[in-house]
Amino acid sequence: MTGQSASEIADEAAAWVARLDAGDWSSEDEARLDQWLAADPRRRGALLHAQACWVALDRPAAPGRAAVPRRGLIMAAGGALAASVAGGFLWLARGTTYRTELGEIRRVPLADGSTATINSDTRLEVILASRRREVRIASGEAWFRVAKDPARPFVVEAGQVVVQAVGTAFSVRRRDGGADIVVTEGVVQVWAAQADGYRTSLVAGQSAFFGDNAAVRISDASPSAVDRALAWRSGAIDLSGQTVAHAVDDFNRYNRRKLVLADPRLAGEQIDGIFRTDDPEGFAKALHDSFGVALDTSDADAIRIGHAKNISDVEGSSSPTSLHQHGKATRP
Amino acid sequence: MASETGGGTIDAARRRRTAVWVAREILPHEHRVRAWLRRSGTTADDADELIQEAYCRLAMLEDVDHIDSPYAYFFSIVRNLLVRRLKRQRIVPLETIAEIDAYHDDRPSPEQLAAGRLAYGKALDLIALLPERCRRIVQLRKIEGWSQRQIAEHLGTTEKAVEKQVWLGVRFLRQAWSRAEQDADDLMSGIEQRGGRG
Numbered sequence: 001m002t003g004q005s006a007s008e009i010a011d012e013a014a015a016w017v018a019r020l021d022a023g024d025w026s027s028e029d030e031a032r033l034d035q036w037l038a039a040d041p042r043r044r045g046a047l048l049h050a051q052a053c054w055v056a057l058d059r060p061a062a063p064g065r066a067a068v069p070r071r072g073l074i075m076a077a078g079g080a081l082a083a084s085v086a087g088g089f090l091w092l093a094r095g096t097t098y099r100t101e102l103g104e105i106r107r108v109p110l111a112d113g114s115t116a117t118i119n120s121d122t123r124l125e126v127i128l129a130s131r132r133r134e135v136r137i138a139s140g141e142a143w144f145r146v147a148k149d150p151a152r153p154f155v156v157e158a159g160q161v162v163v164q165a166v167g168t169a170f171s172v173r174r175r176d177g178g179a180d181i182v183v184t185e186g187v188v189q190v191w192a193a194q195a196d197g198y199r200t201s202l203v204a205g206q207s208a209f210f211g212d213n214a215a216v217r218i219s220d221a222s223p224s225a226v227d228r229a230l231a232w233r234s235g236a237i238d239l240s241g242q243t244v245a246h247a248v249d250d251f252n253r254y255n256r257r258k259l260v261l262a263d264p265r266l267a268g269e270q271i272d273g274i275f276r277t278d279d280p281e282g283f284a285k286a287l288h289d290s291f292g293v294a295l296d297t298s299d300a301d302a303i304r305i306g307h308a309k310n311i312s313d314v315e316g317s318s319s320p321t322s323l324h325q326h327g328k329a330t331r332p
Numbered sequence: 333m334a335s336e337t338g339g340g341t342i343d344a345a346r347r348r349r350t351a352v353w354v355a356r357e358i359l360p361h362e363h364r365v366r367a368w369l370r371r372s373g374t375t376a377d378d379a380d381e382l383i384q385e386a387y388c389r390l391a392m393l394e395d396v397d398h399i400d401s402p403y404a405y406f407f408s409i410v411r412n413l414l415v416r417r418l419k420r421q422r423i424v425p426l427e428t429i430a431e432i433d434a435y436h437d438d439r440p441s442p443e444q445l446a447a448g449r450l451a452y453g454k455a456l457d458l459i460a461l462l463p464e465r466c467r468r469i470v471q472l473r474k475i476e477g478w479s480q481r482q483i484a485e486h487l488g489t490t491e492k493a494v495e496k497q498v499w500l501g502v503r504f505l506r507q508a509w510s511r512a513e514q515d516a517d518d519l520m521s522g523i524e525q526r527g528g529r530g
Contacts, residue, residue: 005377005380006377006381006384007380010380010503010506011503014499014502014506015499017498017499017502018495018496018498018499018501018502019495021473021480021495021498022480022495023479023480023481024491030344042381042384042385042388044388044391044392045384045385045387045389045390045391046384046387048347048350048387048388048391049354049383049384049387049506050506051348051351051354052352052354052355052358053355053359053502053505053506053509054351054502054505055348055351055352055355056355056356056359056452056455056509057452057455057456057459057470057474057475057505058352058452058474059452184400184401185401204400205400226400227400
């Protein structure tokens with residue numbers, strides 16, 4: 001290790017980044033850089049830090065042209081949360097009931113230090129008792145970051161499905177006939193209310209569908225897939241190879257104006273991109289750009305995709321040959 | 333773009349991948365870790381060292397894809413480095429080490445993390461703070477996408493002089509990020525605090 005201070009190293013690292021950026025980088029440069037790095041282990045960190053500062057100025061690579069600009073996303077997250085302030089919650093005798101409107105996403109701090117991030121069109125009740133913290137999801141979905149309190153287990157009930165955590169983070173979505181659970185941190189135990197004896201543990205990175213009849217389907221998702229599945233927390237729909245049909249269902253969870261897939265050939269196409277949950281128009285436009293399909297936006301309650309009738313509404317409607325030409329849509 | 337050759341190519345590509353990830357996930361939250369270090373009584377110089385060492389740990393990683401909460405990951409590295417340092421110092425009373433975890437770190441909420449991922453917008457704001465000549469060159473390089481050589485020709489100066497301004501720019505930006513105030517986060521937090529109580 002050299003006797004240099006952290007800031008001296010940082011300055012040298014900045015000079016390397018400027019050198020790397022110059023465009024006439026040679027193998028001698030690379031050798032000199034290797035030497036510099038080898039002389040002091042701290043230099044590796046300084047180089048990474050300086051390089052990160054420099055690449056932060058690069059426009060982020062959009063995952064396909066279908067993505068909204070990242071600046072748009074922050075607005076979306078802000079918008080969704082701002083909208084949430086308008087939503088009310090009712091006090092019931094036993095606990096607090098939270099209700100979100102269609103398209104509303106709300107983050108609620110609970111009195112025990114936990115937080116609940118509540119997705120669109122959800123109703124849940126929170127009861128913080130001295131021995132047990134209880135959440136009942138009547139409909140919809142929420143993600144919980146649970147404050148550690150071994151004396152008071154945190155229990156979420158979604159119909160017949162019960163999920164218990166001590167200090168961890170996970171989401172529960174109530175569905176017909178069961179619930180989806182995604183664990184982002186720690187471990188949770190899941191069981192069906194009628195079969196309390198049989199518990200299943202899920203660890204961070206796992207997601208599962210639990211049937212009311214105790215049928216279990218567990219999948220080990222990659223961390224990024226878990227993040228994508230929970231992108232709604234920041235008001236986003238993050239698609240990575242999902243089918244158009246799946247994406248359409250997702251958008252329709254958040255919006256009154258429904259997407260209607262009039263061209264069934266599109267349903268199985270895969271698509272990448274990050275969209276705002278409240279921007280089905282943007283998604284439809286992306287499909288139009290990617291697949292050259294017509295859009296019918298004449299109806300205030302629906303956007304018809306792949307309907308050729310109103311082709312004059314579509315600016316510069318593409319010929320079929322333009323399909324996939326931008327490479328942002330992938331085939332299965 | 334630098335043209336990399338030989339065995340260095342893989343290394344350079346990995347370095348770049350990690351740097352992009354750091355720019356997106358860590359840089360926007362670095363000031364939180366620094367604030368936590370300040371509260372736990374760490375001097376600014378020591379904080380510089382600890383943060384540099386933590387970046388060093390990240391630089392050692394083959395791959396960052398498995399890290400699902402980058403901020404928490406980075407924070408725990410810094411925390412462990414601090415504990416190790418305090419233990420080495422011996423004269424520090426044991427309680428100090430026990431107290432470390434009592435200092436609240438303002439862990440970003442999912443919304444703030446999403447905002448952090450929009451570091452690009454913040455980065456553009458930081459460019460505006462650069463000294464004029466430096467700012468001009470950084471803008472031409474990063475926003476217009478000109479090469480250092482093109483910039484040198486355009487400004488009638490040498491490539492070395494342009495490289496030097498890039499160097500100043502990187503230095504300046506590094507300092508600006510570590511000082512970064514919370515503005516990006518504040519967009520959200522005002523709203524969150526108005527959420528209900530359970």
